[in-house]
Amino acid sequence: MGRVNATQQHLLDLHRAAGLSQPAPPPPGRHDRSVLRDLYRRLRRPGASSGPGTPSGPGTPSPSGV
Numbered sequence: 001m002g003r004v005n006a007t008q009q010h011l012l013d014l015h016r017a018a019g020l021s022q023p024a025p026p027p028p029g030r031h032d033r034s035v036l037r038d039l040y041r042r043l044r045r046p047g048a049s050s051g052p053g054t055p056s057g058p059g060t061p062s063p064s065g066v
Contacts, residue, residue, distance in 0.1 A: 006028040013025045
């Protein structure tokens with residue numbers, strides 16, 4: 001068999017699960033939205049983009065308090 005796309009693979013998995021009396025697998029892409037949302041939240045977390053060596057802005061105390 002050649003390459004199959006996600007829909008074809010899902011149909012094969014459905015057929016296999018039905019033949020084995022197992023529950024149907026979730027459709028492809030079902031959890032994409034939650035995965036992308038979690039990734040976005042992780043990247044947008046406060047302080048995630050500012051690392052060591054980032055200059056402090058005016059009026060912001062330095063870590064040493066001086």
